[in-house]
Amino acid sequence: MNTLIINSLGFVLIAIIIWWFWLAPYSAKKHRNQE
Amino acid sequence: MNNTLRLSLSGMSCAGCVASIEDAINSVAAVKSANVNFAERTVTIGGDVLPQQVIAAVRNAGYDAAELNGLDDEADKDQAEKRYYFKLLKQAGVAALLGVPLFIFGMAGLLPGLEAVNARLFWFGIGLLTLLVLFYSAGHFYSGALKSAKNHNANMDTLIALGTGSAWVYSMLIVALPDLPVMAQHAYFEAAAIIVALINLGAALETRARGKTSKAIKRLIGLQPKTARVIRSGIEQDITIDEVGFDDTLRVRPGERIAVDGVIIQGHSTVDESMLTGEPIPIKKKQGDTVVAGSINKAGSFLFQAKKIGKDTTLAQIIAMVRSAQSAKPQIGRLVDKVSAVFVPSVLIFAVLTFLAWTNFGGAEQASTLAIVTSMTVLIIACPCALGLATPISIMVGVGKAAEYGSLIRNGDALQQARKLNVIVLDKTGTVTEGRPSVTAVLAAGNWNEDTLLQWAGSVEQGSEHPLAEAIVAAAKEKHLPLLAVEQFSAIAGQGIKANLAGKTVLLGNRRLMNDNAIDVSSVLGEVIKLEQQAQTPMFIAVDKQVVGIISVADAIKADSAAAVQRMHKLGIKVVMLTGDNRVTAQAVAKQLGIDQVIAEVLPQDKADVIASLQAEGNIVAMVGDGINDAPALALADIGFAIGSGTDVAIESADVTLMRGSLHAVVDAIAISKVTVRNIKQNLFGAFIYNVIGIPIAAGVIFPFTGLLLSPMIAGAAMAMSSFTVVTNANRLRFFTPQESKS
Numbered sequence: 001m002n003t004l005i006i007n008s009l010g011f012v013l014i015a016i017i018i019w020w021f022w023l024a025p026y027s028a029k030k031h032r033n034q035e
Numbered sequence: 036m037n038n039t040l041r042l043s044l045s046g047m048s049c050a051g052c053v054a055s056i057e058d059a060i061n062s063v064a065a066v067k068s069a070n071v072n073f074a075e076r077t078v079t080i081g082g083d084v085l086p087q088q089v090i091a092a093v094r095n096a097g098y099d100a101a102e103l104n105g106l107d108d109e110a111d112k113d114q115a116e117k118r119y120y121f122k123l124l125k126q127a128g129v130a131a132l133l134g135v136p137l138f139i140f141g142m143a144g145l146l147p148g149l150e151a152v153n154a155r156l157f158w159f160g161i162g163l164l165t166l167l168v169l170f171y172s173a174g175h176f177y178s179g180a181l182k183s184a185k186n187h188n189a190n191m192d193t194l195i196a197l198g199t200g201s202a203w204v205y206s207m208l209i210v211a212l213p214d215l216p217v218m219a220q221h222a223y224f225e226a227a228a229i230i231v232a233l234i235n236l237g238a239a240l241e242t243r244a245r246g247k248t249s250k251a252i253k254r255l256i257g258l259q260p261k262t263a264r265v266i267r268s269g270i271e272q273d274i275t276i277d278e279v280g281f282d283d284t285l286r287v288r289p290g291e292r293i294a295v296d297g298v299i300i301q302g303h304s305t306v307d308e309s310m311l312t313g314e315p316i317p318i319k320k321k322q323g324d325t326v327v328a329g330s331i332n333k334a335g336s337f338l339f340q341a342k343k344i345g346k347d348t349t350l351a352q353i354i355a356m357v358r359s360a361q362s363a364k365p366q367i368g369r370l371v372d373k374v375s376a377v378f379v380p381s382v383l384i385f386a387v388l389t390f391l392a393w394t395n396f397g398g399a400e401q402a403s404t405l406a407i408v409t410s411m412t413v414l415i416i417a418c419p420c421a422l423g424l425a426t427p428i429s430i431m432v433g434v435g436k437a438a439e440y441g442s443l444i445r446n447g448d449a450l451q452q453a454r455k456l457n458v459i460v461l462d463k464t465g466t467v468t469e470g471r472p473s474v475t476a477v478l479a480a481g482n483w484n485e486d487t488l489l490q491w492a493g494s495v496e497q498g499s500e501h502p503l504a505e506a507i508v509a510a511a512k513e514k515h516l517p518l519l520a521v522e523q524f525s526a527i528a529g530q531g532i533k534a535n536l537a538g539k540t541v542l543l544g545n546r547r548l549m550n551d552n553a554i555d556v557s558s559v560l561g562e563v564i565k566l567e568q569q570a571q572t573p574m575f576i577a578v579d580k581q582v583v584g585i586i587s588v589a590d591a592i593k594a595d596s597a598a599a600v601q602r603m604h605k606l607g608i609k610v611v612m613l614t615g616d617n618r619v620t621a622q623a624v625a626k627q628l629g630i631d632q633v634i635a636e637v638l639p640q641d642k643a644d645v646i647a648s649l650q651a652e653g654n655i656v657a658m659v660g661d662g663i664n665d666a667p668a669l670a671l672a673d674i675g676f677a678i679g680s681g682t683d684v685a686i687e688s689a690d691v692t693l694m695r696g697s698l699h700a701v702v703d704a705i706a707i708s709k710v711t712v713r714n715i716k717q718n719l720f721g722a723f724i725y726n727v728i729g730i731p732i733a734a735g736v737i738f739p740f741t742g743l744l745l746s747p748m749i750a751g752a753a754m755a756m757s758s759f760t761v762v763t764n765a766n767r768l769r770f771f772t773p774q775e776s777k778s
Contacts, residue, residue: 003394010391014384021380025187029058 040080041358042089043112046098046179047076053423054376055188059096063088072362074427075249077103079362097182113246120242127235130172133164134228138748141225149213149222158210158222165203165224173199173231189379191420195234197383198414202227202747205407221404223411223747230415230751237755241424244762248428250769251435252361255354258329263294266338283341287332295328296343296350304335356443356692360434365447367715368426375423382417382730386410389734405735408744412733416750417726421757425718428765433711436768441694442704449674449690453708455655456674459603459701460646462660463614463621464502464590466678467628467698470661472502472590474510475571479584480559488584490516492576495534495541498524503572504532506588529615529638531574542577545617547636549575549582559585567619570627597628599698602774604629606705609654613637613645613668639664643671659693659701676701703773710771718761725757 044056053071060069060080066089067082078100080089086102093100103112140146147154169177177200179192206222262273266284279285279295287293293306305317308330317333320326326339329350345351364372393406430447437444444450461467477485493511496504497518511518522535530551531544542548546563549556554577556563566573566587573587603610611632614621621635634645642660646668649656658665658672669675670688677689678696693700733745 006394007391010387010394013387017380017383017387020184021187021189021383022377028187 040084040086040089041103042078042080042086042093042100043103043115044071044076044078044093044098044100045115046182047073052098052183052188052190053372055096055183055186055190056093056098059092059186060089063092070362070364072427072431073423074245074431075361077362079359096186097179097188116242116246120239123235123239123242126172127232127239130168130228130232130235133168134225134232137161137225138229149210155210155213158206158224161224162203162207162210162222165206165228168228169199169203169231172228172235176231176234189383191379191418193379194382194414194417195230197386198411198747199227199230201407201414202230202411226411226747226751229748233748233751233755237757237759240755240759241420241762244759244766245428247766247769248431248762249361249435251432251438252354252357255329255350255357255438258292259350260292260294260328264288277345279341279344281341281344284338285341286336286338287326288336289332289334291332293326293328293330293332293339295341296348297326297339297341299324299326299337299339302335302337304337305333307331307333353438353443353694356445357434357438360444360447361431362427364426365430365451365712365715367451367719368430368447371422371426371719375419378417378419378422382413382419385417385730385734386413389413393735405738405744408747409733409735409738412745412747412750413730415747416729416733416745416754418722418729418754418757421722421725421761422719424758424761424765425722426715428762429711429714429718429768432765432768433707433714436711436771437691437704437707440703440707440773441700442707443692443694444690444704444708445692446690450708450711452655452673453657453705454712456606456608456657456705458609458611458649458654458656460611460613460649460656460658460668460672461630461698462642462658462665463612463616463624465661465696466659467596467612467624467630468590468592470502470590470696472506472572472588474506474586475589476566476573476587477510477584478559478562478587481581481583483583485584486514486516488576489514489586490519491536491541491578492543492574492586494519494536495521495524495532495543497521498534499526499532501526502590503574503588507586528640529636539579542575543586544574545636546575549577552577552580554580554582556582558582564619567617568623570620570623572616572620592624592627593697595697595699599702600628600630602699602702606702608705611649613642613658615639640667643667646671657701657705659698676704699773706773707771710768714765714768718764721764722757722761725753729753 047056053073056071056078057069060066060078063084065082065084066080069078069080071078090100090102147157149155149158173195176192176195179190180196183190183193202223206224210222260276262275263279264271264286265274265279266286271286276294284300285294285297299320299322301322303319303321306320306326307317308327327350328348343349387410390406390410393409394402397405430450433450434444464470477489479485479488489507489511493508493516496507498521519536524532524534526532527544527548530548531542534541542552542554546556556575559575559582563573563585571587571589573585575582576584576586600610609632610630611634612621612625612630613634615637616635618633618635621633625633637645642665646656646658650673655673657674657676658668659676659678660669661678666688669677674691675689676691676693678693691704693704733750735744738744
């Protein structure tokens with residue numbers, strides 16, 4: 001049970017890292033370029 | 036107009052910051068370009084933009100910036116770096132003061148376990164003490180990490196903050212909650228403190244080594260005198276350099292440095308310009324000659340009029356050129372910047388995956404210990420700094436070294452091309468030769484005498500700026516022959532001159548000019564061929580379509596040209612001479628120098644085509660030249676070398692400007708480029724291999740086979756040493772001496 005929670009948290013963390021450091025700045029840049 | 040602005044940056048911890056600062060500055064309207072020099076902690080911005088706007092953008096991104104204006108600001112920057120160095124040492128010391136005793140006592144088994152309540156109280160106290168130490172010694176990592184995270188960036192701060200922060204939080208948890216079932220019963224306070232101590236120590240060493248890399252530019256700045264002796268309304272007084280105005284009269288006494296660029300109006304002397312040009316012999320200067328700021332007046336005393344002041348002096352321009360070259364990024368550097376920007380988030384993901392892998396497959400008993408230790412070690416060992424520093428630090432040292440030998444490398448890509456070079460094209464006049472031709476023979480035909488011939492030749496040539504024309508005019512003046520008025524003067528590119536004198540049409544030029552005008556030259560041809568074989572340039576003079584004589588001009592070959600060509604051959608480079616001169620003369624010169632191929636009788640506009648055709652054969656071609664007519668060829672060549680005494684247009688078109696006239700400077704620049712690129716590659720290879728090997732070992736890949744796990748403290752030491760190693764390797768370039776100077 002513990003392992004399951006840790007695994008889930010781990011993958012959520014990875015998703016957050018990808019979103020925060022790649023997806024969010026990329027879409028912001030795209031938005032700025034469109035302006 | 037495109038202005039440039041220079042700012043000093045602070046708060047930059049790592050290569051990842053380069054991209055975030057450049058992004059932040061580029062988002063300011065009117066900014067055309069932003070180029071961060073990570074090694075120097077500066078940014079050069081192009082575009083009509085207010086400094087305040089850019090500084091605000093940099094601050095928004097979580098860093099700080101200040102405008103760099105003059106030499107005083109540079110000195111301030113030096114002072115700030117020094118203060119930063121001592122601060123880092125202090126921070127390292129404080130962290131070590133806690134971490135080292137904890138580590139030693141722990142190893143010796145003198146510290147209590149976590150079972151008893153008293154022992155836990157002790158550890159709780161240690162935990163609080165560690166927090167204080169982290170606050171003092173690692174505060175800048177945490178605030179830096181937070182700032183960059185807010186801006187969707189991650190850098191070295193992020194890794195250190197997460198690594199040491201997770202160690203502290205984990206240790207506090209097991210001290211406070213001893214009943215947590217999955218946690219290993221070991222506190223990592225000493226690890227956090229020692230890691231912080233080592234990383235601060237590494238940063239301090241790096242800062243210090245970095246200071247040495249900008250020695251070349253500091254040496255140039257040091258050439259600029261602070262004061263000048265000006266004569267205004269007949270009164271002599273010492274004033275600061277900023278107060279010197281255009282056309283001011285300045286006195287220079289023996290042994291003094293010349294303050295600004297100008298023209299001598301009274302007196303004469305010898306001037307040592309070696310620090311600017313690398314030319315070792317002092318040059319004689321008399322009234323009317325130009326003097327440049329930074330050179331040393333030897334024996335005499337003279338007065339000169341200031342013609343270039345402030346940012347316009349040759350010295351100031353050299354400093355600006357070296358500076359922009361030091362910030363130049365060759366292709367390889369741009370690629371590395373891109374990699375560095377994604378490096379840290381990738382490491383974060385890898386650390387999480389490592390944690391999960393050990394949690395799942397680490398076995399029931401030690402899974403949590405392995406998971407926490409390995410993921411922490413991954414965060415600590417990964418070092419994007421070494422990667423980010425590799426290119427700019429070597430370029431700074433390499434370009435500075437080249438400047439020391441009188442070569443100003445203006446284009447970062449030129450550095451990379453230099454090692455692939457296999458053909459060097461040399462312009463003849465002014466490059467291979469002195470560029471100061473003189474008349475060696477005047478032969479009259481028919482009923483003309485030599486003086487009249489020279490008088491007429493001098494008269495038609497007086498409107499021309501060609502070096503051969505200047506030689507003829509000088510010869511006529513030397514014989515005190517009065518120059519006559521000419522009409523309808525026209526210069527025919529690559530051929531000669533046509534003009535009307537005393538109602539007659541005079542043609543003066545090479546064989547092509549005579550052929551095109553259907554003039555018979557057979558009567559003087561024998562003499563002409565003889566002169567050509569002696570490496571002279573004979574010119575025909577025809578009056579009303581009749582050849583009346585020849586004037587031969589020779590341009591002495593530079594004393595060291597042959598030795599320089601030999602050095603080029605040793606590098607495996609084919610040497611080609613390109614000239615508008617006739618084939619026989621050119622071949623005679625080539626023979627004396629051992630030049631492989633001669634392309635003669637080339638019209639100025641065709642020089643670029645010759646380069647293009649050499650490139651089409653698959654060669655990487657360098658062009659060395661000095662004239663306006665060389666500019667297209669210089670721009671087209673893979674590397675263009677402009678002789679510094681040449682025209683501004685040539686210098687603008689070239690990738691490398693040679694401050695001294697010797698061809699040895701070309702070979703020196705190539706040699707320095709080669710070692711610089713090799714140094715960059717060593718650095719990149721080292722940094723890459725370090726991360727490629729270090730990160731998996733930190734993740735525990737060898738643990739299942741050997742039972743060995745990398746300690747987070749060793750990881751901290753390795754991380755601290757990696758950047759220092761890169762900077763030290765780059766500093767080795769400072770001791771490089773090109774071959775010529777060795778012999």
